[in-house]
Amino acid sequence: MTRDHSLLEDYKDAKPGMSDEEQRKFPHKNVITRALGMRETVQVDIHMQEISDGDMFLFCSDGLSGMVDDASILAVVTAAPSLERAVSDLVDAANQAGGTDNVTVLALQCLSGP
Numbered sequence: 210m211t212r213d214h215s216l217l218e219d220y221k222d223a224k225p226g227m228s229d230e231e232q233r234k235f236p237h238k239n240v241i242t243r244a245l246g247m248r249e250t251v252q253v254d255i256h257m258q259e260i261s262d263g264d265m266f267l268f269c270s271d272g273l274s275g276m277v278d279d280a281s282i283l284a285v286v287t288a289a290p291s292l293e294r295a296v297s298d299l300v301d302a303a304n305q306a307g308g309t310d311n312v313t314v315l316a317l318q319c320l321s322g323p
Contacts, residue, residue, distance in 0.1 A: 213271060214243035239271075262321045265292075269299070272312035276303040292316040 212218050217238035221227050232238065245251055267286060274282070277299070285302055289295035296314045303312045 214241055216240040216242060260319045262319065264319045266317045266319075267299075268313075268315040268317070270311065270313040272308075272310035273299055273303045273314055275310060276306040276308065276312075286316070292318055 215238060217232060217235050217240075219242060220235065221232070241247075243251055265286065267282070269282075277285075281302065282299060285298045286295045289298055296316050299314045300312050
């Protein structure tokens, strides 16, 4: 639903079809272009999303998404018996994959009723 505000993402927008290898070798992939505290104001991305009972959302830093591919993240979340376990297992997966960055993970499940 979102994308990093980084030089790499800006470059990918300018050069569609960039390979995974090119992305891994991009020299300034971790240079951020938008963040709280960089300037007096920051443009915030806002998205409206219809939600249904049972929908799950995963918010994470690139410490997870940069180390573990999307399919593996989905596999960990769907196999976990609880959200707490999913978050813990995802942090473990990022660390096992090399853990080269800090890892932040938040999982949210939308449920109706008590």
